[in-house]
Amino acid sequence: MKVGLLFSGQGAQQVDMGMDLYDALPAYKERIDQASQVLGYDLTEVMTDEVKIKQTEFAQPAIVAMSLGILAALGDALPKPTAALGLSLGEYSALTAAGAMDFDQVIAILKDRGHYMQAVGDKNPGKMVAVMGDDQDLIVRVFKECQDKGLQVWPANFNTFSQLVIGGVTADVEEAVGELLAAGIKRTIDLPVTGAFHTPLLNEAAEQLGSRLSSEKFNNLDYLVYSNTTAKPFESQEIKEVLTKQIVSPTYFAQDLQQMVDAGVDTLIEIGPGKTLTKFAKKIAPKEIERLNIGDLTSFEETKAFLEDAAKG
Incomplete structure (x- = not known):
């Protein structure tokens, strides 16, 4: 064993x-x-x-x-x-x-x-959201586009190959979630935390x-x-x-x-x-x-x- x-x-x-x-x-x-x-x-x-x-x-x-x-x-x-x-x-x-x-x-x-x-x-409150989807390359690509626009949002946890947690400034995370949904992501879950860990x-x-x-x-x-x-x-x-x-x-x-x-x-x-x-x-x-x-x-x-x-x- x-x-x-x-x-x-x-x-x-x-x-x-x-x-x-x-x-x-x-x-x-x-x-x-x-x-x-x-x-x-x-x-x-x-x-x-x-x-x-x-x-x-x-x-x-x-x-x-x-x-x-x-x-x-x-x-x-x-x-x-x-x-x-x-x-x-x-x-x-x-x-x-x-x-x-x-x-x-x-x-x-x-x-x-x-x-x-x-x-x-x-002191620096933030938000974290779990993003469900098998195409994590798509999620990261959308993220890069959001960051290029000046949004403070980052990939935080690659938990499984179909669950990626994102984190950052609350308003920026919410805008990024909207971009992800528009790109074809079907499901996101807000996490009960007040800080954006691993960002x-x-x-x-x-x-x-x-x-x-x-x-x-x-x-x-x-x-x-x-x-x-x-x-x-x-x-x-x-x-x-x-x-x-x-x-x-x-x-x-x-x-x-x-x-x-x-x-x-x-x-x-x-x-x-x-x-x-x-x-x-x-x-x-x-x-x-x-x-x-x-x-x-x-x-x-x-x-x-x-x-x-x-x-x-």
Whole structure:
């Protein structure tokens, strides 16, 4: 069995997420309590607060702490992964799981990253829209025409080969959507966010994060972790630079997942709140590839039992 781990990104968070895991699994509880110590506030209070869990500065450390807590609870039931991939924020979970940084380190970084992105996003509000269509070249071409007219709008997330999220200044995004519909795109979905993540509107946050990461030390990776920014595996010496660029660069989750599948991964396990990445995987990975997710106690127990049975042969 060749396991590929998929780690949830921001937007997957839900009120009360992980609380059943917290009550039932000592190793998970230990990780969440450890994160609370690093953050200086009770993370379980954030996870049960409908307002705070939606806010960038709180959601980012909460999602990654949950994901890494699940890994800790799985323990030896999880074989060494062949590769890992996280959507945007989820890259921090993937890099930590593969040994690039330790738990306290990543939580401290995300406390600051979330704060930077929250503050800059509030100062430079924007809009993000998911555009559905198989012809992504057409979408990008329309975008280029919009940019040539001076519109501040950019491709932000290549989630699947038929879903591309765009972002930018609200009025400009709305004008670009009109151009896309006129060009033949049939369906768009407004996303419930106030900032245009992965666009130049967050340049200031990227600069702040770059300064924050300058003194950090990162370890060699234990296995492949694919970068959303470069659409290829991370190199340890490039982690600081790539994570800084990630804030203002489009993500290439679809291309990364395709590479993971092409490399022979036969079991995908999404770790963290929600099932967004599992849904993406259904549109990208062949049917014969096993797709599992762990986001609550029931799915944790089911996946652990699957892994233990597979280990027995």
